[in-house]
Amino acid sequence: MENRVSLISTLMPYLVSLLVFLLFLEQISYFRKKRNAPGPNLVIPFLGNVASLVRDPTTFWDLQSKLAARCGFSANYIIGRFIVFIRDTELSHLIFANVRPDAFALVGHPFGKKLFGEHNLIYMFGQDHKDLRRQIATNFTPKALATYTALQQLIILKHLMHWERLSSESASEPISLRLLIREMNLETSQTVFVGRYLSREARDRFREDYNFFNNGLMKLPIDLPAFAFRNARLAVDRLVTTLTACATQSRSRMAEGDEPSCLLDFWMQELVKEIAESQTPPRHSSDAEIGSYLFDFLFAAQDASTSSLLWAVTLLDSHPEVLQKVREEVSRIWSPESNQLISADQLREMKYTQAVAREVVRYRAPATLVPHIATVDFPLTDSYTIPKGTIVFPCVYDSSFQGFTEPHRFDPERFSVERQEEVVYKRNFLAFGAGAHQCVGQRYAVNHLVLFIAMFVTLLDFKRHRTDGCDEITYTPTISPKDGCKVYLSRRCARYPNLALN
Numbered sequence: 001m002e003n004r005v006s007l008i009s010t011l012m013p014y015l016v017s018l019l020v021f022l023l024f025l026e027q028i029s030y031f032r033k034k035r036n037a038p039g040p041n042l043v044i045p046f047l048g049n050v051a052s053l054v055r056d057p058t059t060f061w062d063l064q065s066k067l068a069a070r071c072g073f074s075a076n077y078i079i080g081r082f083i084v085f086i087r088d089t090e091l092s093h094l095i096f097a098n099v100r101p102d103a104f105a106l107v108g109h110p111f112g113k114k115l116f117g118e119h120n121l122i123y124m125f126g127q128d129h130k131d132l133r134r135q136i137a138t139n140f141t142p143k144a145l146a147t148y149t150a151l152q153q154l155i156i157l158k159h160l161m162h163w164e165r166l167s168s169e170s171a172s173e174p175i176s177l178r179l180l181i182r183e184m185n186l187e188t189s190q191t192v193f194v195g196r197y198l199s200r201e202a203r204d205r206f207r208e209d210y211n212f213f214n215n216g217l218m219k220l221p222i223d224l225p226a227f228a229f230r231n232a233r234l235a236v237d238r239l240v241t242t243l244t245a246c247a248t249q250s251r252s253r254m255a256e257g258d259e260p261s262c263l264l265d266f267w268m269q270e271l272v273k274e275i276a277e278s279q280t281p282p283r284h285s286s287d288a289e290i291g292s293y294l295f296d297f298l299f300a301a302q303d304a305s306t307s308s309l310l311w312a313v314t315l316l317d318s319h320p321e322v323l324q325k326v327r328e329e330v331s332r333i334w335s336p337e338s339n340q341l342i343s344a345d346q347l348r349e350m351k352y353t354q355a356v357a358r359e360v361v362r363y364r365a366p367a368t369l370v371p372h373i374a375t376v377d378f379p380l381t382d383s384y385t386i387p388k389g390t391i392v393f394p395c396v397y398d399s400s401f402q403g404f405t406e407p408h409r410f411d412p413e414r415f416s417v418e419r420q421e422e423v424v425y426k427r428n429f430l431a432f433g434a435g436a437h438q439c440v441g442q443r444y445a446v447n448h449l450v451l452f453i454a455m456f457v458t459l460l461d462f463k464r465h466r467t468d469g470c471d472e473i474t475y476t477p478t479i480s481p482k483d484g485c486k487v488y489l490s491r492r493c494a495r496y497p498n499l500a501l502n
């Protein structure tokens with residue numbers, strides 16, 4: 001024992017010296033990568049500034065944005081990874097335009113590949129990516145979108161009625177909409193994307209697994225038992241397995257000539273037709289691959305839509321003149337007393353409500369950051385090159401406040417026919433991304449937001465429960481009001497419509 005203690009005592013100075021030397025090398029590596037980029041001058045070894053990111057992501061990213069004000073970008077260090085934050089719109093476009101093997105890889109999440117798996121739409125490049133997007137485009141034809149809007153309205157109505165009952169049961173206390181809207185959107189995604197192929201039991205398991213996944217998104221990437229990140233990764237595996245089984249069932253039904261009733265059916269109908277004509281299945285069309293891509297759709301639609309719906313309620317409450325104009329427009333076009341679904345033509349007529357929806361997305365871009373990884377050293381500006389392996393965060397939220405007229409003002413009129421700021425400042429409107437990976441389902445997403453706004457303000461009266469800081473931004477993982485959007489609700493219409501599929 002004495003010999004062991006003596007050995008440790010002898011080695012301790014060398015071990016301490018080695019540790020100090022390694023920490024010194026890490027700081028040197030950080031400075032070498034950072035160079036003249038704005039950012040912290042010293043970082044905690046290995047961990048970097050992860051503590052401040054996890055503790056208060058809003059403040060962390062606000063600080064990165066302020067640091068980037070001078071030259072359009074800033075740097076930091078998180079869990080052994082050097083990061084670059086992009087504030088300037090043109091620099092963000094430079095990243096989006098160079099998603100290719102010898103420049104940048106879109107990852108969706110800083111530790112996305114470990115979490116989502118390898119078979120994921122966002123990791124694809126080149127012709128494979130183009131071919132897959134061509135397949136996916138058939139899911140968003142006017143006929144397909146009309147099918148989805150009918151399903152969306154039935155689910156929105158069901159949940160609005162439920163929320164009003166909850167509010168009436170505790171009239172003196174406001175209800176928080178964040179989890180309620182999230183549940184509504186999860187049911188919408190399940191029904192629109194895979195419809196009849198999910199049993200009630202499967203939907204319940206699906207909900208539990210998606211909660212695991214959602215919790216893991218904001219946690220440290222510790223892939224060990226009992227940690228949230230491991231639970232999330234395993235949940236993704238189970239979700240993809242479930243969606244793969246749905247793809248198998250849909251393929252069989254569409255081969256038998258059934259009419260499509262959900263997104264998966266529209267996809268499979270075209271796929272079955274293409275295989276029959278060419279006698280060769282296109283690449284990336286196995287049930288397992290389609291199951292993975294369906295999960296990508298779910299991830300893209302679920303939390304971003306929840307964010308937009310929450311901000312729609314928040315902003316309409318704080319802008320009563322906008323709320324009044326929406327109600328007037330909707331009442332001219334659709335009446336709940338008609339017991340009819342809002343048609344595709346009526347939806348197109350709601351020009352002002354669509355402008356409100358687009359302004360909500362601009363003003364509070366739900367997915368504020370779009371992570372990429374530099375696969376090579378990439379010249380960002382004349383004086384700075386992003387080192388290979390850097391995680392790069394183009395900030396689409398900051399772009400929304402560049403270029404537009406009075407960008408910090410909530411102003412739906414900017415999307416009017418007269419002003420057309422979505423055209424004039426198109427390069428700054430990046431909420432749906434840009435380049436090859438621009439959101440393929442943005443028409444679906446806007447339709448969902450317009451339908452929700454139209455039905456919510458027509459069927460319900462609402463009042464925000466306002467407290468200090470209630471409208472501050474928090475990450476969940478997309479952005480939402482800090483208080484979860486607490487409201488009082490009551491029925492506005494004489495009676496709820498009796499809606500049904502045609």
